[in-house]
Amino acid sequence: MSQASAEIIRISGHAGSVPGSGMNREFQVCKLIDTTTCIGCKACEVACLEWNGYTFTETSFDNSYQTMPDTTWNYWNLIRFNEYEHPDHGLMLLMRKDQCMHCEEPGCLEACPADGAIVQYANGIIDFQQEHCIGCGYCMTGCPFNIPKFSPTARKVFKCTLCNDRVSVGLEPACIKACPTGCLHFGTKPEMKELAETRATQLRDVSGFSNAGVYDPSGVSGTHVIYVLHDATRTEAYGGLPANPRIPWTVQLWKKPLRWLGNFAMIAGVFGVFIHYLRFGPKIIEGDDGKLTPTPRPSEEPRLGGKA
Amino acid sequence: MTNGWVDIKNTDMMLIMGGNPAENHPCGFKWAMEAKRNRNAKLISVDPRFTRTSATADLFLQIRAGTDIAFLGGLIRYAIENNRIAKEYLVNYTNAAFIVKEGFKLPEDGLYSGFDSSSSSYDKSTWNYQEGGDFSGQPHAAAPPAHAAPADAAHPATPAPPPLLPPNVAYDLTLQHPRCVFQLMRQQYSRYTPELVERITGIPKEQYIKAIDLFTSIRKDGDMKKAGTIIYAVGWTQHTFGTQIIRTAAMIQLLLGNVGRAGGGVNALRGHSNIQGATDMGGLADGMPGYLKVPTPADTDLAAYLKRTTPTASKPVPWDSFNYYSNTPKFMVSLLKALYGDAATKENGFAYDYFPKVDRDYSWTHIWDDMYNGKVKGMMAFGMNGVMIGPDTNKNINALKKADWLVVGEIYPDETSEFWKAPGITADEQKTINTTVYRLPCAGFAEKDGSMTNSARWVTWKYAAVPPPGQARLDQDILAQIFLRVRDLYKKEGGKFPDPILNASWAYADAEHPSLSQVAMELNGRTLADQKDDTTGQVVLKAGQQLPGFAALKDDGTTVCGNWIYSGMWTEAGPQCQRRGTEDPSGLGVFPNWSWSWPANRRILYNRASCNPDGKPWDPERKQVWWNEAAGKWAGADVPDFKPDSHPKDHMGPFIMNPEGVGRLFAPIGVLADGPFPEHYEPFESPTKNLLHPDQSTNPLVKAFKTPYDKLGTPEEYSIVCTTYRLTEHYHYWTKNNPMNVQLIPEPFVEIPVELAEEKGIRGTDMIKVISARGTYIAKAFVTKRLKPMMIDGKKVYQIGLPIHQGFRGIPEDEGRDARTPANLLTPAVVDPNAHTPESKGFLVKVEKA
DSSP states (O other), X not given: OOOOOOOEEEETTXXXXXXXXXXXXXXXXXXEEEGGGOOOOOHHHXXXXXXXXXXXXXXXXXXXXXXXXXXXXXXXXXXXEEEEEETTTEEEEEEEEEOOOOBSSOHHHHXXXXXXXXXXXXXXXXEEOGGGOOOOOHHHHHOTTOOOEEETTTTEEEOOOTTHHHHTTTOOOHHHHXXXXXXXXXEEHHHHHHHHHXXXXXXXXXXXOTTOEEEOOXXXXXXXXXXXXXXXXXXXXXXXXXSSOOOOHHHHHHHTHHHHHHHHHHHHHHHHHXXXXXXXXXXXXXXXXXXXXXXXXXXXXXXXXXXX | OOSOTGGGGGOSXXXXXXXXXXXXXXXXXXXXXXXXXXXXXXXXXXESSOOTTGGGOSEEEEOOTTOHHHHHHHHHHHHHHTTOSOHHHHHHHBGGGBBBOTTOOOOTTSOOTTEETTTTXXXXXXXXXXXXOBOTTOOXXXXXXXXXXXXXGOOOSSOOSOOOOOSBBOBOTTSOSTTBHHHHHHHHHTTOOHHHHHHHHOOOHHXXXXXXXXXXXXXXXXXXXXXXXXXXXXXXXSSTTHHHHHHHHHHHHHHTTOTTSTTOSEEEOOSSTTHHHHHHTTOSTTEEGGGEEOOOTTOOSHHHHHHHHSOOOOBOTTSBOOOGGGGHHHHHHHHHHHHHGGGOOTTTGGGGGGSOOOOSOOSHHHHHHHHHTTSOOEEEEESOOHHHHOSSHHHHHHHHHHOSEEEEEESSOOTTTTGGGSTTOOHHHHHHOOOEEEXXXXXXXXXXXXXXXXXXXEEEEEOOSSOOOTTOBOHHXXXXXXXXXXXXXXXXXXXXXXXXXXXXXXXXXXXXXXXHHHHHHHHHOEXXXXXXXXXXXXXXXXXXXXXXXXXXXOSSSOEEOSOGGGTTSEETTEEGGGOBOOOOTTSSSOOXXXXXXXXXXXXXXXXXXXXXXXXXXXXXXXXXEEEETTTTEEEESSOOSSOTTOOGGGOBOSOTTSTTSSBOSSOXXXXXXXXXXXXXXXXXXXXXXXXXXXXXXXXXXXXXXXSTTOOOOOTTTOOEEEEEEOOTTOOTTTGGGOHHHHHHSOSOEEEEEHHHHHHHTOOTTOEEEEEOSSOEEEEEEEEEXXXXXXXXXXXXXXXXXXXXXXXXXXXXXXXXXXXXXXXXGSOOOOBOTTTOOBOOEEEEEEEEEO
């Protein structure tokens, strides 16, 4: 729901060309989260709330340092804590900042039927435009990371905007600004990828984390939020980070083959009716008086469904 | 900190122990992460719990709270045995080669030589250096071993006047003399074997060796290139032997040649933005501004005080010692001039008689004990929440019940100003409490200007963002009102001794509202007369000008200075503490033009020791200071902490604040109350006897208080070791007033091991009671794998921990939560004999389901 002026390249549920596309080739932005230097201080959580104007949420202690069990429609940024017994490294306290991953192939956008409710900017940011949101919640099923959340009061869906309003005027996202340890980085995708790979190499070569790696899942054609993990073979240990996220097959089926099939069926139906008309002519209905009268032409019909 | 926050990025090795910087100093912790990322530095975290610092560590060891000296002593032993020591540094920059007096005895039985059991104190005359010359390479077979008490060790019934350090110290540069400091130290810690360390600390031997091997690996084969740092916080100070834990760390850093070096040092992380400033200004009962010693009744006049407190050099004859504290008279006289202005004259000893003399211990726990015993009738509490701070909160609340009055200056209603509403005090009892409480609305941190001194000694000016709301006033305005009205009363009514109040200097432009800029200028100091250069006779400072630094101070009453170490913060060139230059030519994070650092804008203390004896940096890639032969001067990226023109050939010691000129592995007479070398003692409440000397389990110098609240528990009844700590989500007792923080950690909890939870049938989020001999704390259980049961001398011991933040007073968002008992209900008021810090880390409790 931003008022940003960045270039839009895709629009949900929108037929025809995207206005202004191809006019201004922005670089692709990326947030790098190095979980190996995260200290779980939650400065990013508070910065997110404050920048986006959200306030106090009632929480309760749940045998964890984690603020709440899951992100909510007005709490977009949550560090997930996990006390994990690693077979090689012993006890680890894994802390992963969870928020929208800004997928290159966004399941939310794919699933959304509302024209203009979800856009993907040229810089990679996926942004929800709540004024166009119809509150159907399809984006929630489309997301492999369980990120979009429904607000029962606004009856619309909300999520992290990657601070598109800040980024489009040359600032870093609020979470990046607040991070005290430099565990969060922001820049272009190639830069962040390189930084992440360098760190992962260091972790493998120097720190003894032989499975350290970068999380930039190919199932959604990469993300604009990437992680460095101590052990990239155990992504689920990081607060349920999916190993191989994909857009759900139901959404894929519905939005691609089924939609195509549906469109075909509709066009074929209309075409069939037309052929039928040519071949058999207008349908004759017997009147009460036994006389045959032609059905009225569409232009003459007063209202759809007006007849029994 | 000997070094600074930014300097941590220069390190190769970090031992973080007694502190949890990731959670409690998150902004500073970025430099630890930088060192890891940019230098492949290693981080070892030793803590009673696996913390968020441990989460980023290369190695984590779970230690039993209060056994740090055993851990560190074993490290000293390992470093010596494996030649992982800085030999050249050790010989030239420490007192390793100094020979200790005959008659000195190591504490094989838990006691050093000179212990008097009737007064629980030491006669320290044997804790001294032997007088004499060079013993290097001389035979010394006849010297008696230091473990056996010598026959003539019997001390006189009446203590002799305090002995002085000899000017001419006997030494053995080969470090072979059996009574040289190095050999005594080796002997002392030879007892701290990995096996013993395991039995005491609960750290399995293999893990322990891995850790100490990793830490000492920076000095493999004595190579001096690398540097390691030791980082700590109040987890080391809050013990009955806290000062000695820090001493052990200092000894390790001297032994490994890490002091004075970029990426090295002994680094205390202070828990508030300006706690360093408070200490610098004499915030402790036994100190004055700039760490001058407080006068006692025995110091009958200024001359006597200066004689006692001004040291004379004590060193091997061929060496040189700057002995900077020989300037003590200049510091003291300038301070008296700042306090008493024109009333301080040469004739009246600069009004020394006005200054209060400290006749006994007035430290924190004594104030409460005195209030409980009716000796202290009232208290002014500004910027601190005494009830929550504890220790032994119940005792403090009961002391406040007996007080006549209490003034609290705060921005929120707090537990101290509402002590009479503490849990357990009934409405009927509340009616019987007659303490008058005055609550003064004060200004918050963003509403006042002034300087803050951080852990790195950087004095940084801050500006007020907004004015104080409503009737809230600035602290200095409140204090000015009190002072001016008390002075008026003295003027009108007289008194026993009104002079110190009537003559106190109050030379601020607006007496009712003193400006903190003027206070800062007063701290920096100015000259009252024209000052001339000693050699040229030229006037270098005109009367009335701000001093350029403490080197300009005089002992003749012609300079005024409120705090000698702050001299230089606000000079004729302007407020140095307001500088914001971001240039860092050396790349070492010195930032010489950013704010101002005491002393003399030096960023790393003792930086002469970053060079070898010839004046060349140990590591050419981290050049801090060096001897410039052509200029005949010390130069550097940092301000040299040394006499600028002392040629390396003069062999002046780099530790210029010590009369020896060298670092003290052995702390001679007068430095510490409880021993020249640290020795492992058990906490006052411990699950085990001291395995080194069961008959002397605890620190022999600790004296217990005697009120009914001063109870200690036995391991038979209270078998669980408990420690307290802070969380990153909260700031002491304030942020429970801020909804943003409250939602992050909404409720108090107690971290307990999974195994203990199973044993007691406790599940996570169940309400539990933690009971000590002094009180009961109620909160939800946090069942965690991050605390494991430990084997202490073959016995299974559980360790638990609880955060200190929540109390019985907060905001609506915070209310309606269960149990609001202060954590310090549990802690004992037993204190370290040197720093008087209570033992809040490591006491005994039992756990029950609530």
